[in-house]
Amino acid sequence: xxxxxxxxxxxxxxxxxxxxxxxxxxxxxxxxxxxxxxxxxxxxxxxxxxxxxxxxxxxxxxxxxxxxxxxxxxxxxxxxxxxxxxxxxxxxxxxxxxxxxxxxxxxxxxxxxxxxxxxxxxxxxxxxxxxxxxxxxxxxxxxxxxxxxxxxxxxxxxxxxxxxxxxxxxxxxxxxxxxxxxxxxxxxxxxxxxxxx
Numbered sequence: 258x259x260x261x262x263x264x265x266x267x268x269x270x271x272x273x274x275x276x277x278x279x280x281x282x283x284x285x286x287x288x289x290x291x292x293x294x295x296x297x298x299x300x301x302x303x304x305x306x307x308x309x310x311x312x313x314x315x316x317x318x319x320x321x322x323x324x325x326x327x328x329x330x331x332x333x334x335x336x337x338x339x340x341x342x343x344x345x346x347x348x349x350x351x352x353x354x355x356x357x358x359x360x361x362x363x364x365x366x367x368x369x370x371x372x373x374x375x376x377x378x379x380x381x382x383x384x385x386x387x388x389x390x391x392x393x394x395x396x397x398x399x400x401x402x403x404x405x406x407x408x409x410x411x412x413x414x415x416x417x418x419x420x421x422x423x424x425x426x427x428x429x430x431x432x433x434x435x436x437x438x439x440x441x442x443x444x445x446x447x448x449x450x451x452x453x454x
Contacts, residue, residue, distance in 0.1 A: 329359035
């Protein structure tokens with residue numbers, strides 16, 4: 258049970274903001290272009306998030322989605338804020354809209370996977386994480402989330418192990434908790450042949 262609790266915390270901490278100039282974890286090259294009129298409001302929204310003013314940030318990003326409905330990054334950030342507040346329906350809608358507007362938004366796919374996993378839609382969550390990795394194979398958070406999904410929910414231990422190991426490589430072996438999970442899974446895979454259940 259402790260393993261499930263710790264891994265749930267790790268998923269929640271994967272919250273990132275999408276900016277247009279600096280994208281997290283090597284976001285795909287095809288990012289929606291920020292409309293010139295949106296820059297000031299977008300900057301205020303990002304500042305509100307950094308200041309812990311999520312309600313204000315949601316209002317600003319919502320305004321941006323209404324004023325600039327083709328600007329995908331506003332929908333991605335709105336989804337991240339709703340996910341942080343555990344408003345899963347709103348988060349899912351925002352991530353889906355971001356993906357429609359920018360089909361190579363790995364961040365939206367990864368976090369859509371988190372929403373789907375929390376809703377118990379494990380196969381769809383796996384597809385979302387895999388799509389994030391198709392777009393950006395070096396997206397460490399997507400590897401971690403796919404590892405957790407396969408470990409705890411799909412019980413595909415060998416696949417979970419591969420994604421945990423890739424996550425560690427991408428993050429410089431810096432996560433001591435994931436290192437423990439790897440040791441545990443290596444032992445389990447060796448004795449069970451990779452599947453559990």
